[in-house]
Amino acid sequence: MDARIVVLGAGFGGLELSTILSEQLGEAANVTLIDKGDAFVFGYSKLDVMFGRETPAAVRLPYRDVVKPGVRLLKETVTAIDPDARRVTTDAGVHEADVLVVALGADYDYDATPGLTQDHEFYSVAGAERLAGAVQSFSSGHVVVGVCGAPFKCPPAPSECALLLHDELTRRGVRDDCRISFVIPLPSPVPPSPETSAALVEAFAERDIALIAGRRVTAIDPQRGAAVLDDGAELAFDLFLGVPRHRAPDVVIASGMAEEGYVPVDSATLATRFPGVYAVGDVATVGVPKAGVFAEGAARVAAKGIVAQLRGEDPPAPYDGIGTCYIEFGAGRIGAVTVDFLSGPRPTGTFGAPSAELRAQKERFGAERRARWFGR
Numbered sequence: 183m184d185a186r187i188v189v190l191g192a193g194f195g196g197l198e199l200s201t202i203l204s205e206q207l208g209e210a211a212n213v214t215l216i217d218k219g220d221a222f223v224f225g226y227s228k229l230d231v232m233f234g235r236e237t238p239a240a241v242r243l244p245y246r247d248v249v250k251p252g253v254r255l256l257k258e259t260v261t262a263i264d265p266d267a268r269r270v271t272t273d274a275g276v277h278e279a280d281v282l283v284v285a286l287g288a289d290y291d292y293d294a295t296p297g298l299t300q301d302h303e304f305y306s307v308a309g310a311e312r313l314a315g316a317v318q319s320f321s322s323g324h325v326v327v328g329v330c331g332a333p334f335k336c337p338p339a340p341s342e343c344a345l346l347l348h349d350e351l352t353r354r355g356v357r358d359d360c361r362i363s364f365v366i367p368l369p370s371p372v373p374p375s376p377e378t379s380a381a382l383v384e385a386f387a388e389r390d391i392a393l394i395a396g397r398r399v400t401a402i403d404p405q406r407g408a409a410v411l412d413d414g415a416e417l418a419f420d421l422f423l424g425v426p427r428h429r430a431p432d433v434v435i436a437s438g439m440a441e442e443g444y445v446p447v448d449s450a451t452l453a454t455r456f457p458g459v460y461a462v463g464d465v466a467t468v469g470v471p472k473a474g475v476f477a478e479g480a481a482r483v484a485a486k487g488i489v490a491q492l493r494g495e496d497p498p499a500p501y502d503g504i505g506t507c508y509i510e511f512g513a514g515r516i517g518a519v520t521v522d523f524l525s526g527p528r529p530t531g532t533f534g535a536p537s538a539e540l541r542a543q544k545e546r547f548g549a550e551r552r553a554r555w556f557g558r
């Protein structure tokens with residue numbers, strides 16, 4: 183088996199895909215996995231960092247621990263992708279591929295929201311780290327948790343942020359001196375699951391968190407402490423915890439693979455319109471949310487498809503678009519929402535009420551991936 187498989191991005195999608203190829207093909211896998219970073223961080227760890235539950239160092243999983251037969255992990259920055267020639271240019275050289283997988287995730291577009299910088303967002307590790315001090319010392323005034331555009335990663339995450347903030351302020355005895363508002367562009371917190379949305383809306387009401395649904399933040403003025411919404415209304419704030427607008431990385435846009443911001447794929451196989459080129463995870467338009475579990479599910483199908491093709495076997499079952507996201511409700515309780523996006527005419531979701539068992543399941547989710555990908 184001497185096909186050269188080049189995988190761009192070692193996030194949820196790239197790590198799972200490379201792991202399966204290694205398991206299936208062993209030393210013959212011939213996978214080159216490229217990432218510009220030197221460590222992986224689970225998305226939810228950013229909330230842990232902002233609320234002081236973990237240090238930034240503790241949540242970093244170094245790529246040097248990814249040791250798999252047939253997989254070579256390179257720390258390089260991808261600077262150009264030619265999908266027709268399946269040729270990738272990085273800051274260190276050129277990689278020619280027989281099979282190319284783009285798993286570069288979604289980037290943050292700070293310029294799309296005037297006034298917003300990493301000082302006001304918790305969706306990157308650096309942003310969460312910068313906000314940690316302000317959050318953990320905030321003692322009076324108005325906090326706005328504001329989403330600047332959809333689609334955004336892990337739709338329940340900003341709801342979790344509002345609920346965990348309530349806990350943090352309550353724990354320090356200052357909740358009565360603080361107001362919390364939550365601005366989200368979706369019509370409800372988790373639209374595919376009305377039951378999950380209802381539970382979150384009830385949790386906000388119980389905690390006096392003001393929900394402003396169906397609106398997004400279009401600009402902020404940190405000097406004046408004002409957030410502008412898309413209907414022109416202004417919200418005064420003392421602390422802004424933002425979710426920046428997302429877009430595919432510049433190198434993907436420049437490659438000509440993207441349409442309407444992301445890379446269109448056949449949702450059954452994750453194949454792009456370029457022969458031998460796949461896209462998985464947040465960088466692709468599949469009809470599922472931008473979340474690690476969905477990136478991973480798509481990666482599994484793409485990996486099996488690549489193996490089947492190399493061995494001349496039948497293609498695997500199509501991607502089903504089913505995934506479970508855990509939701510921190512605060513007070514140590516974790517709920518879950520499982521949504522089936524692709525098998526029926528419209529997405530259907532089921533809600534798992536917050537429980538100790540779901541907390542244990544979320545812990546297992548992290549532990550299993552640390553072991554599977556990083557040997558920890």
Ligand SMILES: Cc1cc2nc3c(=O)[nH]c(=O)nc-3n(C[C@H](O)[C@H](O)[C@H](O)COP(=O)(O)OP(=O)(O)OC[C@H]3O[C@@H](n4cnc5c(N)ncnc54)[C@H](O)[C@@H]3O)c2cc1C
Binds near residue numbers: 226229260304433
């Ligand atoms: C606060 C928060 C909470 C979340 N909670 C959850 C959760 O509970 N469950 C869940 O399933 N998901 C959650 N997510 C979402 C999840 O983190 C993402 O959806 C997931 O990481 C997407 O996987 P991916 O493989 O598509 O991209 P990523 O994991 O983002 O990986 C992309 C990789 O590409 C690399 N890269 C980008 N550009 C280049 C380049 N030019 N050259 C080289 N490398 C490059 C990056 O360094 C990165 O490692 C959360 C996200 C956030 C922000």
